[in-house]
Amino acid sequence: MTVDRELVVTTSPHIRSDISVNRVMIDVLVALAPATAAGIYFFGFRSAVVLAVAVISAVVTEAAIQRVAKWEVAVGDYSACVTGLLLGMNLPPGVPLWIVAIGSAFAIAIAKLAFGGLGKNIFNPALAGRVMLLAAWPVAMTKGWLKPEWWRQADFSFWSWNVADRFGISVDVISSATPLVKGGAQADAFTLMDLFIGRVGGCIGETSALALLIGAAYLIYRRHIYWQLPACFVATVGVLVWFFGGTGGYFTGNFLMHIFAGGLILGAFFMATDMVTSPMTIRGQIIMGIGCGLLTFLVRLKGGPPEGVSYSILIMNALTPLIDRYTVPRRFGEGVA
Amino acid sequence: MRELVDFSTLMTIAIGAIFINNFVLSRFLGICPFVGVSKSVESSVGMGMAVIFVMTLAGVATYYVNKVLALSGIEFLQTLSFILVIAALVQFVEMFLQKFNPALYSALGIYLPLITTNCAVLGVSLLNIKEGYNIIEVIVFSLCAAVGFALALVIMAGIRERLEITDVPRSMEGAPIAFIVAGILSLAFMGFSGMKF
Numbered sequence: 275m276t277v278d279r280e281l282v283v284t285t286s287p288h289i290r291s292d293i294s295v296n297r298v299m300i301d302v303l304v305a306l307a308p309a310t311a312a313g314i315y316f317f318g319f320r321s322a323v324v325l326a327v328a329v330i331s332a333v334v335t336e337a338a339i340q341r342v343a344k345w346e347v348a349v350g351d352y353s354a355c356v357t358g359l360l361l362g363m364n365l366p367p368g369v370p371l372w373i374v375a376i377g378s379a380f381a382i383a384i385a386k387l388a389f390g391g392l393g394k395n396i397f398n399p400a401l402a403g404r405v406m407l408l409a410a411w412p413v414a415m416t417k418g419w420l421k422p423e424w425w426r427q428a429d430f431s432f433w434s435w436n437v438a439d440r441f442g443i444s445v446d447v448i449s450s451a452t453p454l455v456k457g458g459a460q461a462d463a464f465t466l467m468d469l470f471i472g473r474v475g476g477c478i479g480e481t482s483a484l485a486l487l488i489g490a491a492y493l494i495y496r497r498h499i500y501w502q503l504p505a506c507f508v509a510t511v512g513v514l515v516w517f518f519g520g521t522g523g524y525f526t527g528n529f530l531m532h533i534f535a536g537g538l539i540l541g542a543f544f545m546a547t548d549m550v551t552s553p554m555t556i557r558g559q560i561i562m563g564i565g566c567g568l569l570t571f572l573v574r575l576k577g578g579p580p581e582g583v584s585y586s587i588l589i590m591n592a593l594t595p596l597i598d599r600y601t602v603p604r605r606f607g608e609g610v611a
Numbered sequence: 612m613r614e615l616v617d618f619s620t621l622m623t624i625a626i627g628a629i630f631i632n633n634f635v636l637s638r639f640l641g642i643c644p645f646v647g648v649s650k651s652v653e654s655s656v657g658m659g660m661a662v663i664f665v666m667t668l669a670g671v672a673t674y675y676v677n678k679v680l681a682l683s684g685i686e687f688l689q690t691l692s693f694i695l696v697i698a699a700l701v702q703f704v705e706m707f708l709q710k711f712n713p714a715l716y717s718a719l720g721i722y723l724p725l726i727t728t729n730c731a732v733l734g735v736s737l738l739n740i741k742e743g744y745n746i747i748e749v750i751v752f753s754l755c756a757a758v759g760f761a762l763a764l765v766i767m768a769g770i771r772e773r774l775e776i777t778d779v780p781r782s783m784e785g786a787p788i789a790f791i792v793a794g795i796l797s798l799a800f801m802g803f804s805g806m807k808f
Binding site: 343396596 | 770773795798806
């Protein structure tokens with residue numbers, strides 16, 4: 275009866291690569307490193323504190339819940355670190371730290387572990403956390419933008435006794451606004467180069483398109499994400515803004531500004547492409563990219579909130595099961611429908 | 612007196628009813644069918660169709676009922692008479708369909724009587740009156756409110772079908788996770804708030 279033992283009967287997948295959750299998450303962390311560094315450079319020590327609080331809160335929440343629920347404690351796979359870091363990068367650098375901690379805990383506990391943990395969540399946990407914070411503390415979440423490189427101003431010294439100054443907590447003095455700001459407030463003057471490098475106000479991780487694109491290139495090179503989804507996302511926003519976004523009729527919209535400003539690059543490459551919450555097939559991912567782009571455009575140009583990337587990705591996350599349902603690839607040998 | 616058909620107003624009403632003030636995700640009306648009939652995409656589509664049908668009909672019917680009430684100055688009977696009219700209407704439609712269009716009748720199935728006493732249907736009737744819509748606007752608003760409801764229902768059903776095959780923690784299975792999903796969906800739909808055309 276030794277033959278039986280050589281026949282292993284399992285469900286698919288049968289071909290496994292040597293890739294592991296661990297490895298993917300480390301790659302994502304590596305890919306986020308340039309943008310993280312850029313964020314800390316532009317917005318000072320304070321943003322490093324925000325990121326640290328976000329990551330620690332996420333990891334502690336995950337470990338605590340898994341221990342209490344007597345599941346396997348899986349913080350070692352770094353997925354909680356990635357969620358925490360992404361959430362932190364989506365927050366204004368001057369946001370109160372307790373809000374950061376609550377957002378991270380919500381992202382892990384409600385948007386991830388309530389669904390059963392990694393790989394079972396419907397919504398991107400970091401975005402769910404951010405959107406919850408935006409709904410709960412709209413003022414705190416839309417204040418606290420710091421002026422980029424504020425620590426370079428003449429009278430600043432890192433070694434001062436004034437802790438508040440050093441951490442950038444006295445944000446009123448050095449506040450700024452994002453280029454997408456709506457209503458009465460005016461954004462500081464900026465050039466396209468400032469936008470691309472990241473020398474504008476905004477969330478910690480979203481401002482530097484350059485650093486984000488370097489990280490994204492690494493993820494695409496490692497084949498953790500495919501370029502089609504982010505490309506469709508960015509292109510849809512760009513084309514729609516170019517068509518309808520201008521003040522002097524059609525085809526006058528400032529599409530480069532809209533592509534590099536706000537969270538579009540961060541969202542398109544790092545959040546929308548989350549392999550758990552995006553469609554499985556390339557065709558489905560293209561649909562999701564276009565949908566995200568359309569919704570982002572609508573919110574930015576017609577909607578109330580200044581930025582629509584997180585809302586649009588969450589809505590397309592919700593549509594992902596339906597997209598998957600209608601983009602099932604044709605099986606080999608099956609007739610063309 | 613404003614125009615009977617004003618397309619920009621109608622557009623605003625339509626977008627408002629489907630996305631901005633989505634009946635389920637923003638006004639929290641019709642939560643019971645939203646949680647109860649969202650277990651499979653097929654049944655949610657059936658339910659969605661039934662709601663679109665009944666809501667539009669009920670919106671128009673109650674609009675005229677309200678006119679009659681207004682004539683006699685007894686608008687305080689609105690809620691009572693609306694419930695009665697909607698229930699009678701749906702029963703009548705059901706009998707009519709059973710006789711003359713059995714295919715549609717069996718397609719709508721159990722969902723038709725199920726939504727008779729739904730708060731979303733009553734809600735749309737009362738909102739029509741409250742907003743002071745004319746008859747064209749009533750039709751557009753009722754239809755789009757129902758489309759928004761159907762949209763939320765189908766999205767929810769898609770998600771719940773996926774959740775069926777993942778092992779959601781036992782304490783979260785069924786209604787609890789459905790409410791969490793609904794909550795996050797509702798947060799996501801806040802992105803539409805304040806949208807103007």
